[in-house]
Amino acid sequence: MTPSQRSAHMAKIRSVDTKPELVVRRTLHAAGYRYRLHDPRLPGRPDLVFPARRKVIFVHGCFWHGHDCPVGARTPKTNAQFWNEKRLRNRVRDSAQLDLLLAAGWKVLVVWECEVVSRQDLLERLRHFLD
Template structure:
């Protein structure tokens, strides 16, 4: 696990490129916000968090299957991540931020992801 990268993952870079291509500018991993969110659009008070399906327990996703060995460790690890994610999201929303969670499996379908990002980032007409 020590070799697992915490930032600049492929799914995160895909989302960044799409958001940048839409004309938005953003900050990465802002340390003074709960959970150091992946993408922060401060001007719009919006945050995009890119979660790995395995590490954050994406319900119903093939990639979130838990290992059959060392079950107690993995259940504790992943359940802890899920609880921390819920707490961070709630704290951010209480502070007036809008939060969008993008799962790594969603980056495999760019057309659908672009639609999701547009609905979140662009104002209603």
């Protein structure tokens, strides 16, 4: 890709309402759970917030947050140093936000993009966390 093509491609990537996040939201809503979205009062603006339960869910993209699955382990061939540093910063930030939430008495679940493939397994994991 040329730099302008790469820039156009990266500009299309969203931070909210991603496909994995929508899958999690639809799965939970169909199961009867209600939640708030992206509460700015909480560290990291969790994707889903369950205030009465004091629980939050983050839906992380495997590439962006450096998951240990095949997608997250892949390193871009161009500008590799930049991407490695960016993903490291994301992981450090995620860890700090998790620590702040735990210290404030919240329970946190991270759902990875690769985990939303099997909706039945996803629902079981979400129910186990929320109940």
